[in-house]
Amino acid sequence: MHSPSRAYLVWSAGLLAYVVAVLQRSSFGVAGLDAADRFGASPTVLGGFLVLQLLVYAALQIPVGLLLDRFGARTMVLAGAVTMTAAQILVALATALPLAIAARVLVGIGDALTFISVLSVVSVWFPARRVPLMTQLTALLGQFGQVLSAVPLATLLHGYGWTTAFLAAAAAGAVAGIAVLAVFRDRPPGTPAPTTVASPREVLDGLKGAWRHPGTRLGLWSHAGTQFSGLVFALLWGVPYLVAGQGMSPSGASVMLTVLVLAGGVVGPVFGEFTARHPLRRSWLVLFVIAATALMWTVVLLVPPPVPLWLLVLLVLVLAANGPCSAVGFDFARTFNPEHRRGTAVGIVNVGGFTASLLTTLLVGAVLGAAGGYTPDAFRTAWLVQFPIWAVTTVGVVVARRKARRVMAQEGVVVPPLREVLRRSRQRRRDGS
Numbered sequence: 150m151h152s153p154s155r156a157y158l159v160w161s162a163g164l165l166a167y168v169v170a171v172l173q174r175s176s177f178g179v180a181g182l183d184a185a186d187r188f189g190a191s192p193t194v195l196g197g198f199l200v201l202q203l204l205v206y207a208a209l210q211i212p213v214g215l216l217l218d219r220f221g222a223r224t225m226v227l228a229g230a231v232t233m234t235a236a237q238i239l240v241a242l243a244t245a246l247p248l249a250i251a252a253r254v255l256v257g258i259g260d261a262l263t264f265i266s267v268l269s270v271v272s273v274w275f276p277a278r279r280v281p282l283m284t285q286l287t288a289l290l291g292q293f294g295q296v297l298s299a300v301p302l303a304t305l306l307h308g309y310g311w312t313t314a315f316l317a318a319a320a321a322g323a324v325a326g327i328a329v330l331a332v333f334r335d336r337p338p339g340t341p342a343p344t345t346v347a348s349p350r351e352v353l354d355g356l357k358g359a360w361r362h363p364g365t366r367l368g369l370w371s372h373a374g375t376q377f378s379g380l381v382f383a384l385l386w387g388v389p390y391l392v393a394g395q396g397m398s399p400s401g402a403s404v405m406l407t408v409l410v411l412a413g414g415v416v417g418p419v420f421g422e423f424t425a426r427h428p429l430r431r432s433w434l435v436l437f438v439i440a441a442t443a444l445m446w447t448v449v450l451l452v453p454p455p456v457p458l459w460l461l462v463l464l465v466l467v468l469a470a471n472g473p474c475s476a477v478g479f480d481f482a483r484t485f486n487p488e489h490r491r492g493t494a495v496g497i498v499n500v501g502g503f504t505a506s507l508l509t510t511l512l513v514g515a516v517l518g519a520a521g522g523y524t525p526d527a528f529r530t531a532w533l534v535q536f537p538i539w540a541v542t543t544v545g546v547v548v549a550r551r552k553a554r555r556v557m558a559q560e561g562v563v564v565p566p567l568r569e570v571l572r573r574s575r576q577r578r579r580d581g582s
Contacts, residue, residue, distance in 0.1 A: 155337070156274040156275055156337075158332055159270065159274055159332060159333055159334055160270070160271060160274065160275075160283065160287075161332075162328045162329050162331070162332045162333040163222075163226060163266075163267035163270055163271075163287075163329070163333055164267065164287055164290055164291065165324075165325050165328050165329075166226050166229070166230055166263055166267065166325045166326075166328070166329050166333070167263055167264055167267050167287065167291040167294070168290065168291050168293055168294040168297070168325075169230070169233070169294060169321050169322055169324070169325040170229060170230075170233060170259065170260050170263040170264070170291075170294065170325075171291050171292060171293075171294025171295055171298075172294035172295075172297045172298050172302070172318060172321060173233045173236070173237060173256050173259065173260065173294075173318060173321075173322060174202070174256065174260050174294070174384065175294060175295045175298045175299075175383055175384050176237070176240075176298045176302060176315070176318055177198055177199060177202075177253070177384065177385055178295075178298060178299075178383055178384045178385050178387060178388055178406065179298050179299055179302060179303040179306065179388055179399075179402075179403060179406070180303075180306055180311070180314070181195060181385055181386070181388055181389045182388070182389055182392060182393065182523070183306060183311060184198070184249070185523075187244070187311055188243075188244075188245075188246045188249055189246070190246060191514075191518050191522075192513075192514045192515075192517035192518045192522060192523065193511075193514045193515050193517070193518040194246070194514075195385070195514060196385065196386075196510045196511050196513060196514020196515070196517075197250070197511070197514065198249070198250060198253045198385075199253070199381075199384055199385045199507070199510045200507045200510050200511045200514075201250060201253060201254050201257065202253045202254065202256055202257035202260075203257065203503045203504075203506050203507035203510065204257070204507050205254050205257030205258055205261065206257045206260055206261045206503050207499070207500045207503035207504050207507065209257075209258065209261035209262075210261065210265070210496040210497075210499045210500055210503075211356070211493065211496040211497070211500075213225070213261050213262055213265060213266070213496070214265060214493060214495075214496045215352060217265065217266055217269060221335040222266040222267065222269050222270045222333075222335050223329065223333050223334060223335050225262045225263075225266040226262065226263055226266045226267060226329050226333060227326055227329045227330060227333075228259075228262055229258075229259040229260065229261075229262030229263040229266070230259065230263075230322050230323075230325045230326035230329060231259075231322075231326055232255055232256075232258050232259035232262070233255070233256055233259035233260065233322045234319045234322030234323050234326060235255065235319075236252045236253070236255035236256045236259060237252070237256070237315050237316070237318045237319035237322060238315075238316065238319045239251070239252035239255070240252045240253070240256075240315045240318075241311070241312045241313075241314075241315035241316045241318075241319065242312065264291070265495065265496070265499075267287060268284060268287060270333070270334075270335065270336075271283045271284055271287060273335070273336045273337070273340065274336070274337060288417070288472075288476055289413070289414050289417045289418075289473070290414075292410050292413055292414070292472060293410060293414075295383055295406060295407075295409070295410045296406075296407050296410050296411075297321075298318075298406075299403040299404075299406035299407050299410070300403055300407060301317075302314055302317065302318060303399065303400075303403045305317055307399055307400075352493075355490040355493045356493055356497075358486075358490055359482075359486055359490045359493045359494040359497055360497060362485055362486060362494075362553075362556070363485075363549050363550075363552035363553040363555075363556060364481050364482070364484070364485025364486065364549075364553045364556070365481070365482055365485060365486060365494045365497055365498065366545070366549040366552075367432065367478075367481050367485070367546065367549035367550055367553050368477075368478035368479065368480075368481030368482045368485070368494070368497075368498040368501075369478065369497055369498050369500065369501035369545075369549075370478075370501060370542050370545030370546045370549055371431075371432065371435040371474075371475070371477055371478040371481060371498075371501075371546055372475045372477075372478030372479070372498050372499065372501040372502040373478075373501035373502050373504065373505040373538075373542045373545070374435065374439045374505070374538075374539060374542030374543060374545070374546060375435055375438050375439060375442075375470075375471050375474040375475040375477070375478075375502070376471055376472065376475035376501075376502030376503075376505065376506060377471075377502060377505035377506040377508075377509050377535075377538065378442050378446070378468060378471055378509070378535055379409070379413075379442075379468040379469065379470075379471030379472055380471070380472070380502065380503075380506045381506050381509045381510050381513065382409070382468055383406060383409060383410075383468075384506075384510075385510055386510070386513050386514075386531075387402070387405070387406060387409075388402045388403070388406070389523055389528075390528050390532075391405055391461070393523035393524070393525075393528070394454060394523070394524070394525045394527075394528035394529075395454055395455050395456060395461065395525070396454070396455045396525075397461075405461065405462070405465050408462065408465050408466070408469075409465045409466075409468055409469045410469075411469075412465070412466050412469035412470075413469040413470070413472050413473055415469075416469055416470050416473045417472075417473035417476070420434065420470075420473045420474055420476070420477070421473075421476075424477055424480055428484065429564050431477050431480060431481065432546060432550045434474060434477060435474060435477055435478075435546055436543065436546060436547075438470050438471065438474040439539055439542065439543055439546075441467055441470070442467055442468065442470075442471060442539070443535070443536065443539045445463065445464050445467040445468075446464070446532060446535060448460070449461070449464050450529050450532055450533070454525035454526075454528075454529065455525070475502050478498045478499075478501065478502070479495055479498055479499075481498070481553075482494035482495045482497070482498045483495070485553065505538055505542065508538065509534060509535060509538060512531075512534035513531045513532065513534055514531075516530055516531035516533075516534060517531045
């Protein structure tokens with residue numbers, strides 16, 4: 150029996166690797182305008198940096214799950230740290246656009262290797278009753294990598310230049326790799342390793358089974374509809390929008406990204422508690438966050454720039470709910486699929502948000518380029534590309550939810566209408582008084 154302290158030590162090494170992975174992922178979010186100057190990149194090309202990175206990340210989710218089963222989490226996380234370290238060294242030294250693009254693709258590869266590998270270790274090292282909490286903590290604390298990119302990395306970038314900043318990011322990757330090599334382990338001592346590897350036919354059957362279940366598709370649409378706006382804002386277009394579109398200083402824009410991460414850390418546990426207490430109402434939380442985000446952007450875009458600071462802060466606070474709410478999609482994958490295909494279902498769900506994000510990134514860059522570049526009016530037009538994506542994903546959530554509830558009804562689980570739940574709640578309060 151391993152000690153709890155050993156479990157937390159192993160988890161801490163994995164968490165450090167994930168924090169650094171998020172730092173590498175989001176490093177272009179604070180360097181967008183600098184990258185445009187350094188490489189002479191148009192908005193469309195600049196958006197292409199992140200599109201390729203997210204495309205690689207999304208495309209590798211299911212293959213990474215298969216590699217994880219074969220090679221183990223320690224090998225995967227270490228490979229991710231090494232890959233991203235090498236990628237950031239390339240970014241630091243690159244002066245030509247093709248090399249910089251190739252480096253960001255490597256960042257996407259390394260990033261894809263990390264998160265689900267760290268989560269797989271959580272489920273082995275901790276008791277089953279603690280796994281949901283540790284999973285939530287891993288996802289939430291990992292996002293502080295965005296704070297590292299928004300504050301110290303941005304400070305280095307604007308104070309000491311491009312090369313110094315990205316070499317520092319590479320050094321952080323090296324430190325994470327050393328920590329993983331030193332203390333990160335796939336499983337506790339004495340725990341037997343899996344002895345069987347799924348055949349290609351079994352893998353294909355698992356993919357088909359996971360996709361055919363409407364609960365998996367409900368998770369995918371939920372993840373897609375709630376993640377993309379906040380992610381695109383944090384990873385690339387938020388800082389250019391705040392600086393060039395709203396007249397904010399680079400340091401002020403970095404503070405706003407920090408607020409986004411900190412607020413997400415507060416919202417996440419609240420959402421986790423809600424989904425635990427009301428598992429039959431998770432989709433309503435998803436629809437509420439989609440509606441609130443779309444409404445907030447509508448208000449901001451209707452106000453001629455510069456928008457009042459308090460309104461921008463409110464926008465950032467709403468966007469902070471996007472990431473935590475997207476985790477509901479993983480919860481759908483977990484509860485609607487049997488254990489042997491949950492990893493595959495999680496991979497499918499994770500594709501949703503990153504596909505929506507890369508599509509939004511590409512469209513924002515294309516509209517900015519067509520509308521005249523980094524101007525306030527161009528940004529107002531560019532952000533409109535989000536609304537069709539919200540419409541499509543909302544329809545997807547509603548349709549998949551209806552089909553999932555039919556399956557639940559066949560299994561004996563009936564979801565009462567929301568108005569009936571509210572009526573009973575009011576009745577219980579009256580009876581209690």
